[in-house]
Amino acid sequence: PQVERLFPSEGRPPGAYLHAAQRVASFVRHHLWDPAAGGGAGRLRRSFCKGPSAVQGFADDYSALISGLLDLYECGGGREWLEWAMQLQAVQDQLFWDSHSGGYFSTADPASADADPSIRIRIKDDYDGAEPTASSVAAINLLRLAGMVPERPSPSSYGNAGGAFEVPSMSYDEAAQRTLASFAARLTQSPLAVPYMCCAAHMLSKRPARQVIVAGPAGAPDTSALLDAVHASYCPDKVVLVLDPTNPGEMEFWRAHNPPAHAMVASHFAKSQQPREGKWRPRRVTSSW
DSSP states (O other), X not given: OOXXXXXXXXXXXXXXXXXXXHHHHHHHHHHTEETTTGGGTOEEBXXXXXXXXXXXXXXXXXXXXHHHHHHHHHTTSOHHHHHHHHHHHHHHHHHHBOTTTOSBOSSOOTTSTTOOTXXXXXXXXXXXXXXXXXXXXXXXXXXXXXXXXXXXXXXXXXXXXXXXXXXXSSOHHHHHHHHHHHTHHHHHHOGGGOHHHXXXXXXXXXXXXXXXXXXXXXXXXXXXXXXXHHTTXXXXXXXXXXXXXXXXXXXXXXXXXXXXXXXXXXXXXXXXXXXXXXBOOOOOOOOOO
């Protein structure tokens, strides 16, 4: 039987990868995310083999998942993944943030209910090997979130879990700066040991990030074409917002979390619905700025 090709160079449609990524994210949320744990704040499990492991997720698990969810959202996977990434970032900050020096410990506070009694030493990794450190990935995640959602949402944004959160009272941007500051000596003395942290420092130096807004119904051909164009060239200091101006819930989310982006899209969409040359022509809005 003919084997389906699995790589872009062999002709696999990009949409197939997006669908696969959505399925993976759904699997993780269904099998490895316990929304009731941590007093309702939610907790991530470390792995899955015939069932979720009893081991709680480490800081690098949260960082990597958040990074993947931001990628999925920026490729048109849906706003739900951005919202989950924001919630996961709040939990990561609650469990692993170093309130004294900045950056992220690998494990939870030994005095907390989330601590693993078999782990006696709490460390902060400072070497980007085959897997970047949690702090390196988190620094970029925080800068990306700052470009998408300028103000950190309040704990009440996460519904019933709100009261369970005790997160740092600082913006995403400030948390990213403090994370990089905590590794300043490492960055200056041994930059080759932390290449991904160097990427975060580069992104910080380019603030504010280039913000690209793609407005249009999810899955529409012209929306997909715009997203393909946005991601065709490598630009590490950009963030992509995908908004559907025909979806009231979508627009309300952005009204609350990024008013300038909401205003721009709402204005453009309103103009697109106005009559042209004496005839009313409803048009789909798919624009980028």
